[in-house]
Amino acid sequence: MHAPVVVRNLRKIFYDEGRGEVKAVDSVSFECHEGEVFGLLGANGAGKTTTLRMLSTILTPTSGTATIMGHDVVSSAQGVRKNLGFYSATTALYPRLTTRETIDFFARINQYPADLVEQRVEYLIDRFGLAKYADARIEKLSSGMKQKVSVARTIAHNPSILIFDEPTVGLDVLNALDVQETISELRSEGKTIIFSTHIMSEAQRLCDRIAIIHGGHILACDTLSGLRDTTQQHYLEDIFVLYVKAGQETV
Numbered sequence: 001m002h003a004p005v006v007v008r009n010l011r012k013i014f015y016d017e018g019r020g021e022v023k024a025v026d027s028v029s030f031e032c033h034e035g036e037v038f039g040l041l042g043a044n045g046a047g048k049t050t051t052l053r054m055l056s057t058i059l060t061p062t063s064g065t066a067t068i069m070g071h072d073v074v075s076s077a078q079g080v081r082k083n084l085g086f087y088s089a090t091t092a093l094y095p096r097l098t099t100r101e102t103i104d105f106f107a108r109i110n111q112y113p114a115d116l117v118e119q120r121v122e123y124l125i126d127r128f129g130l131a132k133y134a135d136a137r138i139e140k141l142s143s144g145m146k147q148k149v150s151v152a153r154t155i156a157h158n159p160s161i162l163i164f165d166e167p168t169v170g171l172d173v174l175n176a177l178d179v180q181e182t183i184s185e186l187r188s189e190g191k192t193i194i195f196s197t198h199i200m201s202e203a204q205r206l207c208d209r210i211a212i213i214h215g216g217h218i219l220a221c222d223t224l225s226g227l228r229d230t231t232q233q234h235y236l237e238d239i240f241v242l243y244v245k246a247g248q249e250t251v
């Protein structure tokens with residue numbers, strides 16, 4: 001049996017007019033275990049979104065491989081999409097669709113069995129307390145409600161693997177906690193979750209294992225207690241800085 005997510009030597013090089021060749025992701029390898037929250041912890045520009053976009057088939061890797069539930073992100077993109085939900089704070093919803101239409105649409109395009117879609121949509125409307133807003137257009141909803149629809153949309157097709165790319169960016173404390181709570185619930189339902197953040201406290205609170213990413217490289221990957229043992233530091237912030245500084249010396 002393969003791990004639910006296997007990433008091997010993944011690289012992405014962009015060509016930027018101003019900067020020339022940008023190695024956004026450089027030889028990234030990791031595996032996620034079933035039912036864990038795997039954290040990608042890194043500052044702005046570290047390569048988190050680029051990595052996660054390659055895993056979700058939005059971007060093609062320059063080289064390297066990745067599989068989601070055994071499906072290769074390049075040769076089996078359909079298989080990947082069926083098994084994966086991708087959430088980011090910047091993912092847009094269609095303003096003119098209603099809540100119900102949105103969830104229905106995303107369940108169908110991600111290959112959820114057609115005869116079960118209706119039941120699934122009603123379940124999600126109920127689960128996220130969206131009944132009152134089920135037939136309201138997205139454009140009429142508050143940001144808190146939109147966020148719930150976005151999460152419902154992400155899991156519409158009940159995928160085994162979920163990616164949350166900096167999901168709490170721009171949210172107030174209560175909404176941010178709400179998203180964290182949802183991620184914990186999804187983990188207890190057995191989902192495998194990749195969660196990216198630049199916020200130390202979130203990584204500490206939520207992640208079973210943490211990969212520290214910087215300059216497109218993974219500098220360390222372990223449980224928090226493993227990272228503490230290796231570095232002899234207690235605070236994740238100190239651990240992070242230690243690795244980033246050591247990484248800069250070796251680049």
Ligand SMILES: Nc1ncnc2c1ncn2[C@@H]1O[C@H](COP(=O)(O)OP(=O)(O)O)[C@@H](O)[C@H]1O
Pocket residue numbers: 014015016022023024025042043044045046047048049050051
């Ligand atoms: N389409 C692109 N063209 C050129 N450079 C890009 C592009 N997308 C991302 N980058 C660069 O790749 C690096 C990693 O970006 P990103 O993956 O978005 O990091 P993060 O999500 O960790 O903030 C950054 O230097 C960023 O400027």
Ligand SMILES: [Mg+2]
Pocket residue numbers: 048049050166
């Ligand atoms: Mg990003």
